[in-house]
Amino acid sequence: MANKFAKTSMNVRKLSIKCHLRRYDFPKEKPSSFPTIYNSNEVESKWYEYWEKNNFFKPDINKGTSGKDDRFSIVLPPPNVTGTLHLGHALTITVQDILARWHRMKGSEVIWVPSLDHAGIATQVVVERHLMKQKNQTRNEIGKEQFLNEVWKWKNEKGDTINEQLRTLGASLDWSKESFTMNDNYTDAINEAISRLWDAGLLFREPALVNWCCFLQSAISDIEVEEKEIVGPTDVIVPGYQNPVQFGLLTDFAYKFLNSDKEVVVSTTRLETVMGDVAVAVNPSDPRYCNLHGATLWHPFRQTPIPLICDESVDMNFATGAVKVTPAHDSTDFEIAKRHNLPVIPVINEEGCLNDFLHCPFSGMKRFDARTAILDELKNQGLFRGHHSHSYKLPICSRSGDVIEYLLRPQWFVDCRLMAKKAIAALKNGELVLHPERFHKIWLSWLENIRQWNISRQIWWGHQIPLYEVSRKKGNKVPIWVVANSVTEAESKSAAILKACRSDLIIKQDPDVLDTWFSSGLLPFTLFGWPSESQDLEKYYPLNLMVTGHDILFFWVARMVMLGLQLTGKLPFNKIFLHGIICDSLGRKMSKSLGNVISPEDIIKGVSIKVISDRISSNRLSDLISSEEEKKSIAEQKSLFPNGIPSCGIDALRFTLASQNMGNQFINFDVDECIKNRSFCNKIWQAFRYVFGRMSQLNYHMDSNISNISFELDKLLFIDKWILSRLSYAVEVINTSLSDVKLDEATSAFRRFFHFDFCDVYLEYTKAILNEGLTDYSEQTLNILFYCLDNSLRIMSPFMPYLSEELNMWMPGTEKAPVMLSKFPSDLKEYRNPELENEINIILGLITVIRRIKVENNLLKKSTTVEITSEKLDLLKKHNELLRALVKDELILLETVPEDKRSNIVVEPYSYHTHVYVHIEGESKLSEDQIQLLLKKEVKINKELNKFLNMMNHKGYKEKAPLNVQLAQKEKVQGLQKELTHIKRKLELYGIKSDRREG
Structure with missing residues (x-):
C-alpha cells in the first residue's frame, strides 16, 4: 500500500464550504486537549443559554428577502399549565425544532412561537385537588376571587417549569413572542371573535341536553367524553363515593x-x-x-x-x-x-x-x-x-373520571355547519394538506356529520363569555342578549336597541366561561396581533405547518381551521402533520395507573429503579391506583429497568424521538433505543477525536478561514470518490425527508452515512494512508475527512444541536460561526457516482458475510483464511485493497469452486455467482436445528411471496392500486425472491436434498 500513497504532484481544486465573516465568542473555553470521553451532561450544559443570549432564535431581518415563500412560521401547540411536559410533548417539540433549525440553516426567516394554554377544566380540577391536599379546603369555601389567585400561582409555577423543560429540550423558540391564553390581548381577541360570530348569526343560546360532569359542575363537549366498556356487573370508582358503584x-x-x-x-x-x-x-x-x-x-x-x-x-x-x-x-x-x-x-x-x-x-x-x-x-x-x-358503554368525563349525567340547561352554541363545509372544501381542493393521508376519511366524516359546538362551561377559570342579558326594570321584561367588551358597552348597545334609558336596564353578564378549545382555536392568528392588522400578522400568518398528535385532530386542529377560515378568510396553516401517540415499549399508553410514565428528564439525566418505584407508590397514596396495581406496576418496571434508566442526554433522546415512524397511530417508545443512540453520540465524538488527533500527529493545520479547504477532485482515489458519493446521497435523502416531514428516514440516512459509510469503511480504509506520514495523499485524505466532518456537523445540528455545537468548537479555523447558523448541506449532486457505489456495495456485502460467519463461529478476533469464488473476479481484484483493509484475514480470490470437500470450511452464498469460504477449527456442517430453521424460513417466504404475486396478478390490480403501492410491493417481492434464492443456494451447498425441503 505504501507505494500507492507516495508523495506526488497534483492539481488542486478548491471547494468552498462557507465563509463566516463575523467572529463569535463561544460560551466556554476549549480544554487543552480533546476529551477522551463523551459526557452528555458537560456537552449540554451551556449552549442553550448562549443561543438565547445571542438572539439566534429570533427571525433575522436579513433573511427571507423574497417574501412569504422564504419564511417558515410555526407555533408550538400550547402545553397545558396543569403539570409538566411528558414524552408526547417532547415528540412534538423535537419534530418542530428539527424543522425550525433546518429551515433556519437553509436561509429562511424562521419564527417559532411559544405559548401556554390555561386549560380551563383540567387546570381547575388539578388546583382544586391541590387545594384540598394542601389546605383541606374547597374552592367554594375560599370563594371565586381567592381561588383564581391560587390558579394564577399554580400557572406561574408550572409555566416556569414547562418553559425550563422547553429550553432543556433545545427548543429554538422566539421567546420574545411568548403567549398565554389568559393574557389581556388574548381576551380582546376572544371578545372580537365572539362578536363576529354573533354578527354572522353563528352564535345562539338554547336549552339542550349537555354532557354534565357533577364533579366539575360543568358541561363538557362530546369529544371530552370517554366511553368505558362495561361487560356485565362492573365496579367503578366514582368521585364523591366512598365505595365503588356497580354498573352493568x-x-x-x-x-x-x-x-x-x-x-x-x-x-x-x-x-x-x-x-x-x-x-x-x-x-x-x-x-x-x-x-x-x-x-x-x-x-x-x-x-x-x-x-x-x-x-x-x-x-x-x-x-x-x-x-x-x-x-x-x-x-x-x-x-x-x-x-x-x-x-x-x-x-x-x-x-x-x-x-x-x-x-x-x-x-x-x-x-x-x-x-x-x-x-x-x-x-x-x-x-x-x-x-x-348487560354490556354497554358508560360515558366518563375524561377530566375528572366522573360518570356523565345528561342535564337540560341553556347553553351557548356555535353553528359549525357552514364553517365545516369550508374546511371540507379546503382539503378536497388541495389547499389544505393532511398527513398521514389515512386521516382524510376521518376528517371528512367528522366534518360532514358535525354537531353544534357547545362553548359554555360552568367553571371559574377561563374567559367569561362576553354576552350580556339585558331586561327592563319596568314594562316589557323579556330579556335580550348583546355582545360587548364591558358592562358600559353593553349598556350603550342595549339602550339603543331597546330605546330605553340606561337607568331603566338590568344588565347581567353570562357567568359561564368559554370552552378552552375555543380560545386555543384562535391561536395561529391571535399570536400575531389579530384582530389588529399588525406587521407580524401580515408577515407570518398563515403558518406554514401544524405539527401535533392525532388525538386532538378534532379537539383543536379542525376547530383552528374552521375559526381561521371564518374569522380571517384564510386557512391558519397550509399543511397538517399528525404524529402518533407515545406508548411504552409494550405498546401500552403511558398512565399513572399503569406506573409506566417516563418523563423526558428520566432519560436525559437518568433515574434509579428506587425513584421509579417510589413514584408508583405515591400514586397509590394519592388513591390514583390500588395496592394490587401498585405491586404489579413496580414488578413490571423492575423487569424492564432492573438497574434504572442510565443518563442518555438530550441529543440521544431527540434523535430517538426523531427516529420513530411518526405516521404510526401508536409509537412504542423503547428506552433501549435511547441508550443505543447515546452510544451513537459517543461514536460521533470518537470519530471527531480520531481525525483531530491524526491532524495533530501529522502536524497538519487548516487555514484560519475554513472556506480555504481544498482537495483534488479529478484524481481522487476510488474510496474518496465513494465517500463523497455517499455523502451526496445522504444529503439528498435527508433534505427530501425533512421536506416531507419524514424524520425517521432522515435520521436513518444520517446514521447509515456516518456510522457505516464514514466510520466503519472510510475511516478504516484511510488509516493506512495516514500511517504513511504527511504526503500529498494523506493531506488529501485529511481534507476529505474534514469535509465529511464539516458536512456531518451541519446535518447533525437540527437533530443533535448540543453535540454538533460542542464539536464545532473544536473544528479547525478561527473564523467560524455557531453551526446552527451555518448553511445546511445541499447541491452535492456533482459527487454522485452510482456505478462506483454499486461496485463497493458488492465488496461491503461480502465483508458483511465474512464477519457474520466469523461471529457465528467465534472467530471475530482471530485471523483465518477466507476464499471467495466469483464470476466477477475482475471487480474483486479492482477493489482488492478495500477487501484486505476491512477483512484483515488471509484472502484468496478464486475463479472456480474448490474441488476438494474440506470439512473445516463454512460456505455461504453471497449471490448466485459469488460464494464465501471461511476456514474454521473443526468440522463444518449445518446442525439439524439450523437446517430446520432454514426450511421453515423457506416455507414462510414462499407463502408470503405467493400472497403478493396472487394479489399483483389479480384482475384490475394495475388499474386500481396506487402507483406508490405497486412500486412498494414490487420492491417487496424482489426482496423476498432474493432471500429465497439465498436460502436455496445455501441448502444446496450443504447437500440438503430437494425432497427433504419439500417435506
Missing part, C-alpha cells in the same frame, strides 16, 4: 295500569332517574303490545298517570321491548318527548343529587345512593321483576 346490570320493574292489576315491565340501567319518567314507549310493530296502545299507567312514586306510547325508535329486541321515557336525562328520550308533546321533568341537579319532589323520600339523595333506595322501594311495593347482566 339491567333492572326490570313493573308499571301497573291505572286502576288495574295489569302491568308492563320495563328494563333500565338508570333506576335513579325513575322520578322523571313521563311515559313508557313500545314499538308500534311489536305484537306483544298491539292491544295496549294508548293505555294509561300509574307512576308509583309521583302518584300520577303516565301514557303508554308508540314510537319507531324503540328497539323491540332490547329486553322486554318496553322502555321508560326520561327526557330530561337521555337524548333519545328527549327527542321522543318532543315528538309526543311530553313534559320534561329534571330529576338530577348539577351537584348529582335528586331534586325535590312532593312526598318523595329520595329528594336530596346522591344519584347512585338513590338508585339503591329506589330498588328497595320497588321491592317493597312488589314491582321489582329481576336483574340481568
Whole structure:
C-alpha cells in the first residue's frame, strides 16, 4: 500500500464550504486537549443559554428577502399549565425544532412561537385537588376571587417549569413572542371573535341536553367524553363515593295500569332517574303490545298517570321491548318527548343529587345512593321483576373520571355547519394538506356529520363569555342578549336597541366561561396581533405547518381551521402533520395507573429503579391506583429497568424521538433505543477525536478561514470518490425527508452515512494512508475527512444541536460561526457516482458475510483464511485493497469452486455467482436445528411471496392500486425472491436434498 500513497504532484481544486465573516465568542473555553470521553451532561450544559443570549432564535431581518415563500412560521401547540411536559410533548417539540433549525440553516426567516394554554377544566380540577391536599379546603369555601389567585400561582409555577423543560429540550423558540391564553390581548381577541360570530348569526343560546360532569359542575363537549366498556356487573370508582358503584346490570320493574292489576315491565340501567319518567314507549310493530296502545299507567312514586306510547325508535329486541321515557336525562328520550308533546321533568341537579319532589323520600339523595333506595322501594311495593347482566358503554368525563349525567340547561352554541363545509372544501381542493393521508376519511366524516359546538362551561377559570342579558326594570321584561367588551358597552348597545334609558336596564353578564378549545382555536392568528392588522400578522400568518398528535385532530386542529377560515378568510396553516401517540415499549399508553410514565428528564439525566418505584407508590397514596396495581406496576418496571434508566442526554433522546415512524397511530417508545443512540453520540465524538488527533500527529493545520479547504477532485482515489458519493446521497435523502416531514428516514440516512459509510469503511480504509506520514495523499485524505466532518456537523445540528455545537468548537479555523447558523448541506449532486457505489456495495456485502460467519463461529478476533469464488473476479481484484483493509484475514480470490470437500470450511452464498469460504477449527456442517430453521424460513417466504404475486396478478390490480403501492410491493417481492434464492443456494451447498425441503 505504501507505494500507492507516495508523495506526488497534483492539481488542486478548491471547494468552498462557507465563509463566516463575523467572529463569535463561544460560551466556554476549549480544554487543552480533546476529551477522551463523551459526557452528555458537560456537552449540554451551556449552549442553550448562549443561543438565547445571542438572539439566534429570533427571525433575522436579513433573511427571507423574497417574501412569504422564504419564511417558515410555526407555533408550538400550547402545553397545558396543569403539570409538566411528558414524552408526547417532547415528540412534538423535537419534530418542530428539527424543522425550525433546518429551515433556519437553509436561509429562511424562521419564527417559532411559544405559548401556554390555561386549560380551563383540567387546570381547575388539578388546583382544586391541590387545594384540598394542601389546605383541606374547597374552592367554594375560599370563594371565586381567592381561588383564581391560587390558579394564577399554580400557572406561574408550572409555566416556569414547562418553559425550563422547553429550553432543556433545545427548543429554538422566539421567546420574545411568548403567549398565554389568559393574557389581556388574548381576551380582546376572544371578545372580537365572539362578536363576529354573533354578527354572522353563528352564535345562539338554547336549552339542550349537555354532557354534565357533577364533579366539575360543568358541561363538557362530546369529544371530552370517554366511553368505558362495561361487560356485565362492573365496579367503578366514582368521585364523591366512598365505595365503588356497580354498573352493568339491567333492572326490570313493573308499571301497573291505572286502576288495574295489569302491568308492563320495563328494563333500565338508570333506576335513579325513575322520578322523571313521563311515559313508557313500545314499538308500534311489536305484537306483544298491539292491544295496549294508548293505555294509561300509574307512576308509583309521583302518584300520577303516565301514557303508554308508540314510537319507531324503540328497539323491540332490547329486553322486554318496553322502555321508560326520561327526557330530561337521555337524548333519545328527549327527542321522543318532543315528538309526543311530553313534559320534561329534571330529576338530577348539577351537584348529582335528586331534586325535590312532593312526598318523595329520595329528594336530596346522591344519584347512585338513590338508585339503591329506589330498588328497595320497588321491592317493597312488589314491582321489582329481576336483574340481568348487560354490556354497554358508560360515558366518563375524561377530566375528572366522573360518570356523565345528561342535564337540560341553556347553553351557548356555535353553528359549525357552514364553517365545516369550508374546511371540507379546503382539503378536497388541495389547499389544505393532511398527513398521514389515512386521516382524510376521518376528517371528512367528522366534518360532514358535525354537531353544534357547545362553548359554555360552568367553571371559574377561563374567559367569561362576553354576552350580556339585558331586561327592563319596568314594562316589557323579556330579556335580550348583546355582545360587548364591558358592562358600559353593553349598556350603550342595549339602550339603543331597546330605546330605553340606561337607568331603566338590568344588565347581567353570562357567568359561564368559554370552552378552552375555543380560545386555543384562535391561536395561529391571535399570536400575531389579530384582530389588529399588525406587521407580524401580515408577515407570518398563515403558518406554514401544524405539527401535533392525532388525538386532538378534532379537539383543536379542525376547530383552528374552521375559526381561521371564518374569522380571517384564510386557512391558519397550509399543511397538517399528525404524529402518533407515545406508548411504552409494550405498546401500552403511558398512565399513572399503569406506573409506566417516563418523563423526558428520566432519560436525559437518568433515574434509579428506587425513584421509579417510589413514584408508583405515591400514586397509590394519592388513591390514583390500588395496592394490587401498585405491586404489579413496580414488578413490571423492575423487569424492564432492573438497574434504572442510565443518563442518555438530550441529543440521544431527540434523535430517538426523531427516529420513530411518526405516521404510526401508536409509537412504542423503547428506552433501549435511547441508550443505543447515546452510544451513537459517543461514536460521533470518537470519530471527531480520531481525525483531530491524526491532524495533530501529522502536524497538519487548516487555514484560519475554513472556506480555504481544498482537495483534488479529478484524481481522487476510488474510496474518496465513494465517500463523497455517499455523502451526496445522504444529503439528498435527508433534505427530501425533512421536506416531507419524514424524520425517521432522515435520521436513518444520517446514521447509515456516518456510522457505516464514514466510520466503519472510510475511516478504516484511510488509516493506512495516514500511517504513511504527511504526503500529498494523506493531506488529501485529511481534507476529505474534514469535509465529511464539516458536512456531518451541519446535518447533525437540527437533530443533535448540543453535540454538533460542542464539536464545532473544536473544528479547525478561527473564523467560524455557531453551526446552527451555518448553511445546511445541499447541491452535492456533482459527487454522485452510482456505478462506483454499486461496485463497493458488492465488496461491503461480502465483508458483511465474512464477519457474520466469523461471529457465528467465534472467530471475530482471530485471523483465518477466507476464499471467495466469483464470476466477477475482475471487480474483486479492482477493489482488492478495500477487501484486505476491512477483512484483515488471509484472502484468496478464486475463479472456480474448490474441488476438494474440506470439512473445516463454512460456505455461504453471497449471490448466485459469488460464494464465501471461511476456514474454521473443526468440522463444518449445518446442525439439524439450523437446517430446520432454514426450511421453515423457506416455507414462510414462499407463502408470503405467493400472497403478493396472487394479489399483483389479480384482475384490475394495475388499474386500481396506487402507483406508490405497486412500486412498494414490487420492491417487496424482489426482496423476498432474493432471500429465497439465498436460502436455496445455501441448502444446496450443504447437500440438503430437494425432497427433504419439500417435506
